[in-house]
Amino acid sequence: MKATFIHGTGDVRVAEVEKPTIAEPTDAIIKITATCVCGSDLWPYRGTDEIAEPTRMGHEYVGVVEEVGEEVSSVKPGDFVVGSFCLSDNTCEICADGYPSRCANGGFVGEAQSEYLRVPLADGTLVPTPSHPEEDLIPSLLAASDVLGTGWFAADEAQAGPGKTVVVVGDGAVGLLAILSAKQMGAERIIAMSRHADRQALAREFGATDIVEERGEEGVARIKDLTGGLGAHSVIEAVGTQESMHQAIASCRPGGYVGYVGVSHGVSLPGEELFASEVHLMGGPAPVRKYLPELIRLIFDRAIEPGKVFTKEVALDNIAEGYRAMDQREAIKVLVRP
């Protein structure tokens, strides 16, 4: 089968590999219907993360179950499934507390940009859809696999809800879908920090009520202006840099909540600033599995259309072009068809 490898900075290639087979009785093999390129895939693509050897890529996927191990009971061959980018047994104490992304027996998916994928802990990781989805729902279901679930988590941890003013730092797919999430959760006001016209437009479509183009201290000052001098109740950080984390914390009012989901790169938070800010801070890999049943329902009900973040589609053979387009910000997010 075909699979995607990264070889070095800006160097993504498709190669033939063995089709995966059941290795553990808790495995499932799925035939990928759609996968995509993640903002976090750009860290190694841009050379920020070191690449020691050619490495399989991809952690977002929807597809059809082809085969299951003998202990798998919740999905069966022929089911259309959405899976989290994190593996989880969904039964351990950490899963039970709502953090399947940190399952005591879990791990990460890392080979999804391919034709087939072996998913360990299939019962705890995959969620079957109520029926095979209509074609136009596939991008939205694929978004649920990571970027929607991640934005939803950030909004959830930031306590977005009725009466709340929410600031979203970052206008990539996760930031944009955090806007959609905050809107679904009933937030009163959603301020998107964005400088790109196309992303501002999608931000407004997803529910943003205000756009702030300023960054740094000017950006913080604008947020304070918009929130009676106090800062926002809820802030979502969806970038992962020192600047964005500072922006998020400084935009939040004392006692407020910051949910951060940008994969942290070179961030160092001064304790004095944190102590003085007095904000609730929570983030990390999103427990997407926890939210999947609700997200799938909302998508099947056509209450949300997170698939709009896919502004380009490529065939798996042409995935390098997908990486390039995202790197160059020509596309918000790229859907890949095996």
Place this chain on the structure above:
Amino acid sequence: MKATFIHGTGDVRVAEVEKPTIAEPTDAIIKITATCVCGSDLWPYRGTDEIAEPTRMGHEYVGVVEEVGEEVSSVKPGDFVVGSFCLSDNTCEICADGYPSRCANGGFVGEAQSEYLRVPLADGTLVPTPSHPEEDLIPSLLAASDVLGTGWFAADEAQAGPGKTVVVVGDGAVGLLAILSAKQMGAERIIAMSRHADRQALAREFGATDIVEERGEEGVARIKDLTGGLGAHSVIEAVGTQESMHQAIASCRPGGYVGYVGVSHGVSLPGEELFASEVHLMGGPAPVRKYLPELIRLIFDRAIEPGKVFTKEVALDNIAEGYRAMDQREAIKVLVRP
């Protein structure tokens, strides 16, 4: 009247100053019944915080109202009162959200180690006791003014409660009273990290079920051993150093809660570590005013005796000896009588 000044490292003196008078209609003047030396007073005493000029000290106090401004309605001359170390109007949005320590119109008390104290925003800052307390309750009421309220806040933000395992990093007065707080909140297991026999004894008296003497990675390993490899549900940080913050975060399970109240000194938190830890992090100056009514009730009911942290008492004239004894760890906390 007599008041305490710090002049430089290890140099605390009492001097005569003008007795304070009502300056704003929202002020109260109180005659201090008891004040004390705070662990945070040791930062300048030890030279960690710079002292530019002789500076008044003290932010913990109980006393009797002597005079009130014309707008003060909730306390009156003759009332025995406990006040927070933070000033708050108790009506702004931030106060209403439960963070009076960050009142939009607030500030800090800084001249309480004296005979009299002017308390701005008296209505929102002071809480009168149900009656004049019996003498033996005074240390406990004084503890409520900061160290108990601070430990309570840390335990509250760490979500200490039934079924929870709580780790307390730091065995000073705040750490010890965080143990008492977690116990009151119904925590199932409370692990005190302490190396001092006298403090371990008080920790156990306040409700600690386990003592861990190891620190650093060994300390983390011991906590993991005691929590099925997962880490604690709730962690309280009551020191304020890089080591103690790392200890706290690393001892917490994914999805768990860290409440930090040690005044941060030279702390820098790596974003990657935070992202990978995936713990809820919240701390800062404790919103003591929010908890005072409940804490005063518990003390008057003799359900708790936080005053046990005062292991030494000195007269105001002799307060330098109190600083010395705390600096040398001869006393856990020193009560001062004007």
